Amino acid sequence: MIAKLFFCLPVRRNLFLKIPTLFRLNFSILAESNVSNGNATSENLFLHFVTIRFNISSADAAKMLKRAPSLERLKTLGNIEKLVSIVNRHGCNEDEIANIIRSDPRLMLISAERLVDPRIQALKDSGIESKIITRFPGILKSKLENLRSTLELLKTVFPTQDILIRAIRRNPYILRKNLQNLKLSVAFWEDFGIR
Known part of the structure; x- marks a missing residue:
C-alpha cells in the first residue's frame, strides 16, 4: 500500500522525499495499528502480557514458552486472568x-x-496459608483427593497445628508425595518410637 502511494501519487512522493521523518512516523503508526487490531500472533500476546503485567524479562518469557509450548497457541488471556485473580484473591x-x-x-x-481454587481452599481449610504456593506451585497441579488425604494424614502425625504448618513451610514437597509411601514412612518411624 505504501509503495502504491509512493509511486502513483507524485505529490505524496515529493512530500515523503522532502520530509523523511513524516514517512517514518506514519509507518510506525501503521505498524502499531496492525498489532492493536488483533493481527498480533498469540506468542506476541502472551509475551506482551507477562512482560508488561508482571515485569518478566523477554528472556524469561521465552524460557516459559519453551517449557509450555501450548502458550504460543493462546487465542485469549481469559484463563490467565482467571488464574491471576484467583491467586490474588487468596492473598x-x-x-x-x-x-x-x-x-x-x-x-x-x-x-x-x-482446579486451582479448590486446592488453595483445601490448604486454607487445613489452616495452611495459601502463600505456600509461591514456594511450591506444583501443589496446584496435584490431585485434590490426594492433597486432602495427605493433609489429613499429616494432621494425625504432627501433634499441633503450628508444628504441621512449620513442617509444610520447611518442606512443601511433602504435599505432593505418594500417599502410600508417606504412610509407610510414618509407620517406619513410629516403629522406632519417633513421631
Missing part, C-alpha cells in the same frame, strides 16, 4: 504471582476455577 501479590507463573508456566493452561 498473593503481583510479585508472588509472577514467581508462580515463572516457575511453572503450565499453570496458565489449566482451568483456574475448576
Whole structure:
C-alpha cells in the first residue's frame, strides 16, 4: 500500500522525499495499528502480557514458552486472568504471582476455577496459608483427593497445628508425595518410637 502511494501519487512522493521523518512516523503508526487490531500472533500476546503485567524479562518469557509450548497457541488471556485473580484473591501479590507463573508456566493452561481454587481452599481449610504456593506451585497441579488425604494424614502425625504448618513451610514437597509411601514412612518411624 505504501509503495502504491509512493509511486502513483507524485505529490505524496515529493512530500515523503522532502520530509523523511513524516514517512517514518506514519509507518510506525501503521505498524502499531496492525498489532492493536488483533493481527498480533498469540506468542506476541502472551509475551506482551507477562512482560508488561508482571515485569518478566523477554528472556524469561521465552524460557516459559519453551517449557509450555501450548502458550504460543493462546487465542485469549481469559484463563490467565482467571488464574491471576484467583491467586490474588487468596492473598498473593503481583510479585508472588509472577514467581508462580515463572516457575511453572503450565499453570496458565489449566482451568483456574475448576482446579486451582479448590486446592488453595483445601490448604486454607487445613489452616495452611495459601502463600505456600509461591514456594511450591506444583501443589496446584496435584490431585485434590490426594492433597486432602495427605493433609489429613499429616494432621494425625504432627501433634499441633503450628508444628504441621512449620513442617509444610520447611518442606512443601511433602504435599505432593505418594500417599502410600508417606504412610509407610510414618509407620517406619513410629516403629522406632519417633513421631
